Amino acid sequence: MVLRSLCVLRAQAAASLSGLPAALLPGGSGLDLPGSGLVLRSLSTDVFQNLALEDWIHDNVDLHSRSILLLWRNSAAVVVGRHQNPWQECDLRLMRRSGVPVARRRSGGGTVFHDPGNLNLTFFSSRKNYDRARNLRVVTGALRALRPGIDVRATDRFDILLDGHYKISGTAAKLGRTAAYHHCTLLCSADRPLLASLLRPTCHGIHSNATASLPAPVQNLMDHDPSLTPESITRQLAQQYLAEFGSGGLPVVPVQPSDPAFGGIDRAAAALRGWDWTHGRTPRFSVDTALELADGAAAATASVHLEVKAGRVEACRLAVAPEWLPGGPPARLAARLLGARFCPSEAAAVAEAFLRAEGGGATGARLGARLGDLCDKMVALM
Amino acid sequence: MGWCAEVMRVHLAVKPLCTVQSVDRHSVKMAMRVALRCVSANFSHKGPRLSHLPQISAALQLRRTDLTRTLSTTSQLSTALKFTDKHEWVQVDGKVGTVGISNFAQEALGDVVYCGLPEIGQKLENMEEFGALESVKAASELYSPLTGEVTEVNTDLAENPSLVNKACYKEGWLIKMTIENPSELDGLMDDAAYEKFIKSLE
Numbered sequence: 001m002v003l004r005s006l007c008v009l010r011a012q013a014a015a016s017l018s019g020l021p022a023a024l025l026p027g028g029s030g031l032d033l034p035g036s037g038l039v040l041r042s043l044s045t046d047v048f049q050n051l052a053l054e055d056w057i058h059d060n061v062d063l064h065s066r067s068i069l070l071l072w073r074n075s076a077a078v079v080v081g082r083h084q085n086p087w088q089e090c091d092l093r094l095m096r097r098s099g100v101p102v103a104r105r106r107s108g109g110g111t112v113f114h115d116p117g118n119l120n121l122t123f124f125s126s127r128k129n130y131d132r133a134r135n136l137r138v139v140t141g142a143l144r145a146l147r148p149g150i151d152v153r154a155t156d157r158f159d160i161l162l163d164g165h166y167k168i169s170g171t172a173a174k175l176g177r178t179a180a181y182h183h184c185t186l187l188c189s190a191d192r193p194l195l196a197s198l199l200r201p202t203c204h205g206i207h208s209n210a211t212a213s214l215p216a217p218v219q220n221l222m223d224h225d226p227s228l229t230p231e232s233i234t235r236q237l238a239q240q241y242l243a244e245f246g247s248g249g250l251p252v253v254p255v256q257p258s259d260p261a262f263g264g265i266d267r268a269a270a271a272l273r274g275w276d277w278t279h280g281r282t283p284r285f286s287v288d289t290a291l292e293l294a295d296g297a298a299a300a301t302a303s304v305h306l307e308v309k310a311g312r313v314e315a316c317r318l319a320v321a322p323e324w325l326p327g328g329p330p331a332r333l334a335a336r337l338l339g340a341r342f343c344p345s346e347a348a349a350v351a352e353a354f355l356r357a358e359g360g361g362a363t364g365a366r367l368g369a370r371l372g373d374l375c376d377k378m379v380a381l382m
Numbered sequence: 383m384g385w386c387a388e389v390m391r392v393h394l395a396v397k398p399l400c401t402v403q404s405v406d407r408h409s410v411k412m413a414m415r416v417a418l419r420c421v422s423a424n425f426s427h428k429g430p431r432l433s434h435l436p437q438i439s440a441a442l443q444l445r446r447t448d449l450t451r452t453l454s455t456t457s458q459l460s461t462a463l464k465f466t467d468k469h470e471w472v473q474v475d476g477k478v479g480t481v482g483i484s485n486f487a488q489e490a491l492g493d494v495v496y497c498g499l500p501e502i503g504q505k506l507e508n509m510e511e512f513g514a515l516e517s518v519k520a521a522s523e524l525y526s527p528l529t530g531e532v533t534e535v536n537t538d539l540a541e542n543p544s545l546v547n548k549a550c551y552k553e554g555w556l557i558k559m560t561i562e563n564p565s566e567l568d569g570l571m572d573d574a575a576y577e578k579f580i581k582s583l584e
Contacts, residue, residue, distance in 0.1 A: 082514060082521050083496045108496070108521035130520075173520035177468065180520065209540055211496050211516060283498075 036065055037245030039238040039252045042072040046257075047103045047114060050074060052268035053257040054122050054181060055106065061124070063179045068124040069138075069241045071234055071252075074114040076100045076191070078198055081109040081172060085210040085282045087203040093344070093380070095198055104278050107183060109172030110213030113199060117189035117220065119230050121237065123182045130180040132158050132171060134244070139169065139186065142240040146232060147225050158184070159216070166219035188230045189222040203381065205289030210282065279343065280311035291377040293324065295369050300324040302374065304381065308342045318374075325370055329358055333375065344382045351375035463551070464570035466527045467579065471551065472570065474561065479528055482555040483515070483546065486580050492519040494546040497539040499524075499557060504532045506559060508566055513556070515546065524556070528566050534558035 040057075042050050050072045057068060077100060078090045086092060086102045089111040095102060114120065123135040136154040143152050151163045160169035173182040195218070221228040238252045257265050271277060287306040293299060300321050307315035316337045318330040336354050340346050358371060463471040469487035473480045488494070496516040506512050506526040513524045536555050539545055545554040561567070571579060 081516075083498055083516050106521065108516040175520045175522040177523070177525065182520075209496070283496075 036067055037242050037247045038066060038068045038250060039241055039247075040068060040070045040255050041234070041252050042070060043254050043256045044258065045073060045075045045116065046269070047074040047077040047079065047101065048269040048273040049257040049265065050120070051103060051105055051272050052265045053255070053262065054183070055268060056257075056262050056265055057122075057124055058174070058176055058179055058181050061179075063124055063126050065126075067129065067245045068122075069238070069245075070122040070124065071237065072120045072122070073116050073118065073230065074120070076113075076115040076194065077103050078111060078113055079103045079105055080111045081211055081213075082106055082281075083108065083211045083283055084111060084213070085206065085208050085285055086111075086279060087282070087285075087342075087382075088201050088206050088208060088210065089213055090198050091200050091202045092382075093202060096344075098194075098198075100194075100198060101273070102278050103272065104281055105172065105183075107172035107174040107181070108211065110170065110211070111199060112170055112185050113190065113195040114185070115190050115194070117187070117191065117222075117230065119186040119188055119233060119237075121184050121186065125180055125182075127175060127178060127180045130173070130175065130182065132173065132182045135182050136160060136169075136171070136184070138240045138244050139184070139237065141244075142233065142236040143221070143228070145240065146228060146236050150224070157214075160184075160186075162219055162221070162224060165217065167216040168219060168221055186233065187218055187220050188228060188233055189220050192218065192220065203287065205287050206285050207288065208283060208285035210285065275311070275341070275343070279341070282308070282311055284309040284314075287381070289381065291374070291381070293320070293370065293373055293377060295366060295373060302330070302377075304378070306337075306342070306381075311341055311343070313337045313340050313342055318378075320374070325367070325374065329371055330374065332358070333371075333378070337378075342382050344379045347379045347382055348375075351379055463573060464567055465573075465576035465579075466525075466570055468525050468527075470525070470527050472527050472567070474567065477561055478533060478558050479530065479561050480555050480558050481527060482550055483524075484576070485550055488547045488550045488554070491515060491522055491547075492517040494543045497536075497543050497546065497556070499535050499539070500532050502532050502535060506530060506532065508563070515543075526559075527570065528559065529562040530560040531562075532557050532559050 042053055044050055044053070053072075054070065057070060061068065076098075078086075078095060080086050080089055080102060082105060084104070086104075090102065092102065112118075121135075121139065123138075125131075133154065136158060139160060140152045140154060143150055152160055152168070153164065154160050158171035159167050162168045168187045169184050171182065171184040173180065199215070221233070234252075242250070255262075257269075285308055287304065287308070289304055291302040291304055293302055300323075302318060302320040302324075304319075305315070305317040306313055316334040318334045320327075320330045333351070333354050336350050337347065340350050355368075355371060355375060359368060461473060461475070463473050465471050465484060469484045469490075471482050471484055483491075494515050494517045498514040498516065500506070500512050504512070506529065508526060508529045510526050511523050512526045512532075514521050515524060516522075535557050536545075538553065539556070546556075548554065
């Protein structure tokens with residue numbers, strides 16, 4: 001039974017590989033492709049695998065005389081730019097509850113929401129041929145071909161606006177040593193309510209020089225015209241791209257990132273999925289905010305100052321009115337948080353150990369409840 | 383401006399490491415102390431090993447060459463810039479090199495909005511990604527021109543990343559690092575050679 005499954009898998013892998021020109025693979029045969037444009041479509045819906053696939057193509061494919069368009073879609077994810085602060089960009093708590101991961105890409109730019117209703121396009125080229133305006137003309141050209149008269153325009157920030165007002169596409173790019181990629185989103189039928197609720201930051205009081213996002217009103221192309229589905233747009237995009245960049249009649253090639261031909265993608269995807277990259281790569285920031293404390297009968301406010309570097313608490317100051325809590329415990333909690341990740345699960349573990357240590361001996365019920373409340377509010381901050 | 387269609391030959395490769403943080407004066411002083419300690423440690427390590435006879439002469443040879451190299455560097459107090467084909471410059475002052483990007487590079491990059499630079503103490507290999515500059519055009523990676531250790535990071539760039547555009551050879555410097563293999567400098571271009579190189583790209 002196992003043997004048969006393996007055979008089936010191998011056959012499937014071979015089938016998906018057979019459409020790939022040999023020249024696409026590392027140490028390519030130097031096969032002369034007719035024309036210079038190639039369209040690939042990823043079969044993965046995992047944002048980390050697809051980001052790793054992007055990096056792989058960028059690093060391994062000879063793009064001197066060839067251009068590639070990679071089309072990909074992911075299950076729900078929030079993708080932040082390389083130098084952004086996820087705490088400042090989205091509701092991380094809601095995302096954890098909803099099972100929506102945060103990903104950090106290697107290109108610059110702002111935060112976007114991905115789901116199967118959003119189409120991602122990556123235009124690979126040599127650095128010399130890096131031309132975002134040309135790439136976006138492929139997109140607007142494809143949309144106009146599908147729906148003549150549609151008002152879609154690229155702005156000077158390389159967003160694409162529908163009806164001069166709604167953002168349907170955002171752009172980001174990465175320039176490497178000899179090659180470059182420009183990728184953009186395209187909202188076809190994304191879950192807009194989910195997008196709106198997730199892209200609402202909940203951690204307040206952040207001071208940071210991380211690159212900020214520019215929020216914009218959005219719309220789905222399918223709301224404008226139901227025939228503008230991800231599938232119909234994909235087909236037209238491929239045609240438009242090959243017409244612009246030259247193809248010689250090559251088909252759209254499906255690629256499976258987990259295929260062993262793409263060596264190291266799983267490892268790269270795992271690194272991209274890791275907390276150290278997604279959160280730890282955040283530029284240093286500080287948080288200055290107030291915690292609303294309560295014990296059921298009365299209320300108080302605590303002021304919090306935190307400094308976070310590489311995702312870990314580098315400094316922490318907690319000031320609580322002495323009539324609410326004596327100075328000792330808050331200071332001890334602050335000290336325990338040093339070095340911990342700015343992350344609720346780690347903070348909760350620290351808080352638990354702290355409460356156990358404080359809980360023994362003379363702590364009364366009210367003091368214990370107030371300490372517990374302080375801990376909960378600290379954890380909720382992250 | 384039509385900066386979409388320019389020739390992009392800026393070879394700034396980067397692996398995002400840590401970002402520029404506001405390093406306080408104390409940390410900078412500590413870093414300098416570390417750098418100085420590294421320099422003195424280098425001298426002591428280059429001493430001959432007495433345990434293996436055949437190696438003594440080789441070690442002595444090495445030491446002599448290094449001393450000569452060091453002496454010639456310090457006596458020149460070289461401030462001449464050397465360039466990589468990735469449009470970075472290195473300015474050597476004793477055993478420390480200051481690294482930045484050239485005017486050609488900053489022009490091609492466009493307005494820099496963020497500098498992602500390594501931490502002090504980070505060890506870099508020649509040609510290894512050490513950071514990224516994010517500009518309105520793209521995130522552009524930075525490649526280390528030399529092998530060595532980061533001793534200083536330009537903290538002014540945290541608040542003022544546009545210094546890279548405005549004063550790429552002076553206040554817009556990126557990092558300072560130790561120079562582990564001075565011979566790597568021989569492979570870099572001087573001012574005249576770099577000018578010629580840029581012209582060949584246009």
